[in-house]
Amino acid sequence: MPDSRSPRAARRRGRDATRLVVTLLLPLAAVPSLAAQAPAARRVSLGDVVRLATEQNAGVEVAHARTAQAAARIRLRRADLLPNISASAVEAGRTFNTATLGFAFRGADGSSFFNPDGEVLGPVLSTDLRARVSQVLFDAGALERLRVARTAATAAGTEADVAAERAAGQAAAGYVRLLRADAQIAARRADSTLAADLLGIAQDQLTAGVGVALDVTRARSQAAQIRAQQVAARLERDRAALELSRILGLAPDERLIAADSLAALALPETAPRDLDLAVAQRPDIRALDAQLVTATRAERAIRRDKLPTLSAFGDHGPIAGDGTSYLRTYSWGVQLSVPIFAGFRNEGRLEEQAAARHELEVHRRDLARQVGLDVRGARDELAATREQLDAARERVALADQELAQARERFRAGVSGNADVVTASLGLNAARTLVIDALTAWHVARISLARAQGDARSLR
Numbered sequence: 001m002p003d004s005r006s007p008r009a010a011r012r013r014g015r016d017a018t019r020l021v022v023t024l025l026l027p028l029a030a031v032p033s034l035a036a037q038a039p040a041a042r043r044v045s046l047g048d049v050v051r052l053a054t055e056q057n058a059g060v061e062v063a064h065a066r067t068a069q070a071a072a073r074i075r076l077r078r079a080d081l082l083p084n085i086s087a088s089a090v091e092a093g094r095t096f097n098t099a100t101l102g103f104a105f106r107g108a109d110g111s112s113f114f115n116p117d118g119e120v121l122g123p124v125l126s127t128d129l130r131a132r133v134s135q136v137l138f139d140a141g142a143l144e145r146l147r148v149a150r151t152a153a154t155a156a157g158t159e160a161d162v163a164a165e166r167a168a169g170q171a172a173a174g175y176v177r178l179l180r181a182d183a184q185i186a187a188r189r190a191d192s193t194l195a196a197d198l199l200g201i202a203q204d205q206l207t208a209g210v211g212v213a214l215d216v217t218r219a220r221s222q223a224a225q226i227r228a229q230q231v232a233a234r235l236e237r238d239r240a241a242l243e244l245s246r247i248l249g250l251a252p253d254e255r256l257i258a259a260d261s262l263a264a265l266a267l268p269e270t271a272p273r274d275l276d277l278a279v280a281q282r283p284d285i286r287a288l289d290a291q292l293v294t295a296t297r298a299e300r301a302i303r304r305d306k307l308p309t310l311s312a313f314g315d316h317g318p319i320a321g322d323g324t325s326y327l328r329t330y331s332w333g334v335q336l337s338v339p340i341f342a343g344f345r346n347e348g349r350l351e352e353q354a355a356a357r358h359e360l361e362v363h364r365r366d367l368a369r370q371v372g373l374d375v376r377g378a379r380d381e382l383a384a385t386r387e388q389l390d391a392a393r394e395r396v397a398l399a400d401q402e403l404a405q406a407r408e409r410f411r412a413g414v415s416g417n418a419d420v421v422t423a424s425l426g427l428n429a430a431r432t433l434v435i436d437a438l439t440a441w442h443v444a445r446i447s448l449a450r451a452q453g454d455a456r457s458l459r
Helices: 006-039 047-058 058-079 140-207 213-248 273-281 284-303 346-412 418-451
Strands: 042-044 084-097 119-137 255-259 309-320 328-336
Touching: 047 058, 047 140, 047 213, 058 140, 058 346, 084 284, 140 213, 140 255, 140 284, 140 309, 140 346, 140 418, 213 255, 213 418, 273 284, 273 346, 346 418
Parallel strands: 042 255
Antiparallel strands: 084 119, 119 309, 309 328
16 A cells, blocks of 8 residues: 555645646636626616616516506596597488388378388488587586596506615615625635635645645545535526516626625615604505595596586588488587486495495505504614624634634644634634625615615615
């Protein structure tokens, strides 16, 4: 069995260590060449993703389309109060069966002009060129329905604000996830450098005859574990970028590069707001208020459908019986319509609309309570995550100090690298803890902004 301390074995282990270091660093060195082949990346900041989300998120575009539909319904309701003008040209011919006229034409002697069993008269030809106009003079129900359409359009506009606020919050949270993935990659890169350094020390000590092969094995195992973590971090980063692209409405192949870092992200401090003011600021509350106004006016419109309506009409045009002698004729009038009984149709519509309004009122009260819980919960979460972040940073400092002490002992040959591996794994976990705490802190700040209706102001 060859001696593990022989020069040949030492050279072989040195070559193996070199290959391992190259294997660890090769993915990092290949990143620039891969980036050169990839499409041009878009560099975005927090303000950029919030702006893009409020402009081109699919939910926002759908909400704007619904607003346009509501605006079009205003014109439809206005048409009920505007004049209706039409023109027609009718060329007609008709024959008659005298037996179906209901009476007999008789002469002075009592004889019938027509066959008692019926005979065909005609055809009777006529040409009628006519213009018609009608105008509603008073219709309280139609006027109120126009007002309902206007308030419904306002409610649809507030729904667009709700969609924009939701998209802004989702984009901000997605951006933080992207920053977290970038921070994980950077942390694993630092761990990889540390693992390669530890492997080099273990190999040098083994070559010098003051180390053991177990230390080299431990160092290789740690390096392999970190390499697996690097792969997982890159995959997480790709997923976060794809999800953010979906929220922003970008093409899937468009690469995103964050202009910020998780540690340097300067989210604006969201000042704690009075709860009543926070409720008034929320777009979803304002949307429900607009829907309540619409429902109330819809009830009023149904009640006013029971009122009389007044309209005017008229027509004018030439008419001829044989196509040659045209004579102008006209008709006009004023019509008063009084609804008396419609089979309880209006009563059923009124009950249905009242129930819909009550549903909106219940939803509004529940949402107002939920807003209060969201604001209080976000404030508590922000305070707790701040304490967690301070504790995590202290843990990193201690883990870094522990690793430095373990490395000094290992270099001096006082102990093996088991303590160094343990300390480096502890530093690895501490760095991840800081990343998670920073992420939770930023998410809590975004949650508070969303709870207070300020997500679109994030920059």
